[in-house]
Amino acid sequence: PPAPAPAAEAGAGAEEELPQDWLDAKKLLDDGEAVEAKVVGSNAGGVLVRLGNLRGFVPASQLAPHRKASDMALADALELVVDQTLKLRVMTCQYGPTRRSQRLVLSETEALKADRIASMRAGDVVSGKVTKVEHFGAFVALDGKPSLSALCHASELSWEALRHPSDAVRQGDKLQFKVLSAEPRRNRVNVSLKAMQADPLLERMGDVLTETADDDAECAIVPGVEAVCERLRAVEGVVGVTMGRCGLERRGGSQDF
Known part of the structure; x- marks a missing residue:
């Protein structure tokens, strides 16, 4: 199933009271826009990036698959990403009065998915x-x-x-x-x-029947067709009505006159 929608929390203060860098990060989250950020470090769980004056975190699970080589220890693979510039999407933007209460989480895989979807x-x-x-x-x-x-x-x-x-x-x-x-x-x-598949209601008789039955051959009459014939015969100017090809389809009947 699709990943849950990103979440934003403004903390105790109103949005207009947030520092500008956090306002910018929240706008990126709300708009779903990607942003480029430089990797400034790594730890056991992922890499650290610099976004303006903010420090964000990209979990290892949210890095592009090609960055996690199967023949390399995760710590070594993450170290190789340091100093690279990544295209990311903000997934969590949580501001608080202390650094410990602040969270800025980004994803490279979500940015790559957005690029594919945009195409x-x-x-x-x-x-x-x-x-x-x-x-x-x-x-x-x-x-x-x-x-x-x-x-x-x-x-x-x-x-x-x-x-x-x-x-x-x-x-x-x-x-x-x-x-x-x-x-x-x-x-x-x-x-x-x-x-x-084509809408069955838009199929023509020629698409339903490949051969025309002989005049003498018996054909199952589509329900209600006889009543239609009687009404047509009663229309001024109609000389006669005869039934031709007929067919019962999945969602309705077809009848040539």
Whole structure:
């Protein structure tokens, strides 16, 4: 599932009472904008960055995957990041009267995800694996880097009426979807499975039937068609009405006259 939304706390004072550097950091958080910051140190849990006059923290789990080589100790990998400039997003901005009560947490992975989401457009076809099915829809891990989680709402899973999303997809299914919306600010992607198929209500008779039945061949009459024929025959100027091709589709019937 998508990561929880970043949180901001202004502490005891009103926003206008915050020091300017904290106001700037809070604006970055509220706007979801990325910022570049230089790494000035590292510790056992991550790296320290300088943002204006503030010192922020980037947990090791929030650094880009390529910075954490599997054949290298974490402390050594973090040390290599020192003096580099990273593109980051503010995830937590908490101001307090003492340094111990202040928290400024940033993420490189969230900034990379936002860049990828910003490159997506409605209608793009993406591939992914269903990771979780809920009553409101399915979560999908999209292929590619950085990893992204998208939501396919229950109403976008199938043209058919579903009792539960699990009637259409199961955990582990690998499928293609169409992007409905991509929001970099919120790192949110909504996709559709049913958009990969044509709306059955818009199909033409020629798409439903490949062959025309012989005139003498029996064809199941679409319910209600006979009554329609009677009304048409009663219209002034109509000489006669005969039925041609007919077909029963999943969501309705089709009839040629």
